Amino acid sequence: MLLDQGAQLAIYDPMVPESQVREKLDAGKDGSYVVCTDAVTAAVDAQAIVVLTPWPEFRSANWHIVFDMMGRPARVFDGHNVLDRQLLEHIGFVVTTVGVRNGVV
Numbered sequence: 001m002l003l004d005q006g007a008q009l010a011i012y013d014p015m016v017p018e019s020q021v022r023e024k025l026d027a028g029k030d031g032s033y034v035v036c037t038d039a040v041t042a043a044v045d046a047q048a049i050v051v052l053t054p055w056p057e058f059r060s061a062n063w064h065i066v067f068d069m070m071g072r073p074a075r076v077f078d079g080h081n082v083l084d085r086q087l088l089e090h091i092g093f094v095v096t097t098v099g100v101r102n103g104v105v
Contacts, residue, residue, distance in 0.1 A: 006032070007032070008032055008033070009032065009033040009034070010033070010034050010036050010041070010042040010043075010044070010046060011033055011034070011035050011036065011042065012035070012036040012037070012038060012039050012041070012042040013053060013055075014055055014057050015053070015055060018035040021035050022035065039057065039058065039061055039066065040061075040062075040065055040066060040069060043066045043069045043070050044069045044070075045069070045070070045071055046069075046070050046071065046074075047070070047071050047073075047074075047075065048074075048075040048076070048077060049066070049070070049074075049075070049076050049077070050076075050077045050079065051076065051077065051078050051079055051080065051082070051083060052079045052080070053080070054080040054082045058082065058083065059082055059083060059084075063083075063087065063088055063091055063093070064091055067091045067092055067093060073094050074092060074093050074094065075093065075094045075095075075096070076088055076093045076094070076095050076096070077095075077096045077097075078095065078096070078097040078098070079098055081097045081098065083095075083097075085097055
């Protein structure tokens, strides 16, 4: 797990309460993660964003603002292939996608 490797995580999920996120993570990892109240806050100084849920909020995010908040190179891993890859790459993101979109792998 990333926490075991010393990663600093900023976690945001609009559908999961902070208490549930903390319950799922190892209590011994305090200080190596923070639970954020919005996607932009989670992106501040991040090296990468990992989208693991298909919530509409991520599709409609202002990716220009998110990019401006991040370190460089700014990377996005889209685990559901729900984001507009061309837009993200045009902004300057390095994008990796997996999953099925409109029946295409």
